[in-house]
Amino acid sequence: MDIVIGRAEPGEYAALGEITAQAYLGDGLLDFGESEEYLGELRNVAKRATAAEVLVAVEAGAGSPRGRLLGGVTFVPSGGPMAEIAREGEAEIRMLAVAKEARGRGVGASLVRACVDRARATDGCAGLVLSTQRTMHSAHRIYERLGFSRDPARDWNPVPDLDDIMLLTYTLTL
Numbered sequence: 001m002d003i004v005i006g007r008a009e010p011g012e013y014a015a016l017g018e019i020t021a022q023a024y025l026g027d028g029l030l031d032f033g034e035s036e037e038y039l040g041e042l043r044n045v046a047k048r049a050t051a052a053e054v055l056v057a058v059e060a061g062a063g064s065p066r067g068r069l070l071g072g073v074t075f076v077p078s079g080g081p082m083a084e085i086a087r088e089g090e091a092e093i094r095m096l097a098v099a100k101e102a103r104g105r106g107v108g109a110s111l112v113r114a115c116v117d118r119a120r121a122t123d124g125c126a127g128l129v130l131s132t133q134r135t136m137h138s139a140h141r142i143y144e145r146l147g148f149s150r151d152p153a154r155d156w157n158p159v160p161d162l163d164d165i166m167l168l169t170y171t172l173t174l
Helices: 010-026 038-043 045-051 107-120 137-145
Strands: 003-007 053-059 068-076 090-098 127-133 167-173
Touching: 003 107, 010 038, 010 045, 010 053, 010 068, 010 090, 045 053, 045 068, 053 107, 068 107, 090 107, 107 127, 107 137, 127 137, 137 167
Parallel strands: 090 127
Antiparallel strands: 003 053, 053 068, 068 090, 127 167
């Protein structure tokens, strides 16, 4: 399968939002399921695209001029408003999601590589960071294969009211 990575186009926002929402729901990553407030953020690709670079993976030549949408990721340049954990001189990866039927085919790794390439091409960017949940073992393997390391000192809880939500931090020095 030929995977092409590019900037999300407005006509793809709804489909990418649904892929992202279904990936998080299907993998049990939302404590409150369909009633999770964060689900709206996952679906709101248009909002993300105004504050960061939203990338998509498409299968080249799969029926549409651009190809079949396989997944996406949000790349937050250093100092971007969507950054949650990035420090000065770091870019951040957020909301990586791959359609269920496209998993295990290199889509996630291609999207992460595209973020690494963008971070390296960003003046003054010395590192790339991301948060992940403990149960996302396939994603952890991708990050580690691409040179990311765990940074437990930067693990954090996005919902301090709930003790059992701890996001793991991975970093890559460029």
